[in-house]
Amino acid sequence: MVRKLGILLVVLSVGGILGLLFAAYTPVTELSGPAAHYARHGAEELGSANLVTAVVVTYRGLDTLGEVVVLFLAATVIGLLLRNAGGERGAAGLPPSEILSTGAALLAPLVILLGVFIFLHGHLTPGGGFQGGAVIAVAALLQMLGKPGTRSSGRILHLVESVSGLTYLALGILGIFLAGGFLDNRILDTGIPGRLVSAGAIPIIYSLIGLKVGTELAGILGGLRGEAGGRNLEESPHD
Numbered sequence: 075m076v077r078k079l080g081i082l083l084v085v086l087s088v089g090g091i092l093g094l095l096f097a098a099y100t101p102v103t104e105l106s107g108p109a110a111h112y113a114r115h116g117a118e119e120l121g122s123a124n125l126v127t128a129v130v131v132t133y134r135g136l137d138t139l140g141e142v143v144v145l146f147l148a149a150t151v152i153g154l155l156l157r158n159a160g161g162e163r164g165a166a167g168l169p170p171s172e173i174l175s176t177g178a179a180l181l182a183p184l185v186i187l188l189g190v191f192i193f194l195h196g197h198l199t200p201g202g203g204f205q206g207g208a209v210i211a212v213a214a215l216l217q218m219l220g221k222p223g224t225r226s227s228g229r230i231l232h233l234v235e236s237v238s239g240l241t242y243l244a245l246g247i248l249g250i251f252l253a254g255g256f257l258d259n260r261i262l263d264t265g266i267p268g269r270l271v272s273a274g275a276i277p278i279i280y281s282l283i284g285l286k287v288g289t290e291l292a293g294i295l296g297g298l299r300g301e302a303g304g305r306n307l308e309e310s311p312h313d
Contacts, residue, residue: 108133121264122197122273130202131276135246135257141204142239142286149290156297170220178220185213193284197273203280207287214292228296231289238286245275245282 105113112129122128130138170178186209193206249258259274266272 117267119264120259120273120276121267122259122276123267124197124199126200127197127202127273127276127280131196131279132257132259135249138283139243139246139257142242142283145287145290146235146239149294152294153297170222175220178216182213182216182220185216186210189213189284189288190281193280194277195270196280197276198268198270203283204287206280206284207289208291210284210288211291211295214288215295218295228293231293231296235286235289235293238282238289242279242282242286245279249275 104110112125112133116125116128116133117123120128120132122132189206189209189212191206192201192209193203196202196206245261246257248261249256252258253260257279259276259279262274262278264272264274270277
């Protein structure tokens with residue numbers, strides 16, 4: 075009985091708080107502050123037809139740098155944990171079917187092409203580096219499923235990831251000296267909004283983000299595959 079009364083009291087309290095919030099809610103009909111500036115002058119200042127890209131990559135580029143760092147730390151920690159758990163042992167299990175192997179071989183290049191298209195056109199259409207990188211990681215997953223016996227080159231993944239991250243940071247620093255601030259895309263000509271070659275350095279920045287995100291996620295998937303393979307090897311003698 076006391077437990078039910080406690081639950082009822084919590085529900086009523088949460089309902090009361092939500093009621094007060096809804097009662098005090100006033101809809102915002104106009105943009106104000108930085109948001110108004112972004113909407114009014116974003117395309118003119120940065121040459122990007124996609125305003126979201128202009129905000130994420132340039133106006134709030136430090137936030138994007140933080141997101142990339144967080145993803146890098148997550149990939150590093152997962153890799154260390156899987157390595158300590160025995161992820162270096164090879165994968166084992168049933169071989170893939172002919173349909174899966176053939177389909178993965180055919181689709182993986184097309185998926186990579188789609189990912190590249192997404193982050194190269196991030197300044198024109200919805201999408202960008204994070205989305206394109208995730209699509210590229212899907213291509214890596216297809217390869218792992220279609221050819222589980224092959225091992226991806228960790229050195230190449232780490233090299234691409236490191237070079238992409240360092241170049242991204244270098245472009246950000248160049249923006250401080252050559253333009254108006256960190257990751258300012260106007261270190262290159264902004265061109266005409268709506269064209270592929272426009273928005274200054276944003277296509278290059280998004281390409282670097284896409285490569286970095288794609289290699290980090292592919293590395294995580296490779297580590298997870300190695301961990302699963304290690305467990306299969308351990309469990310197989312007891313089957």
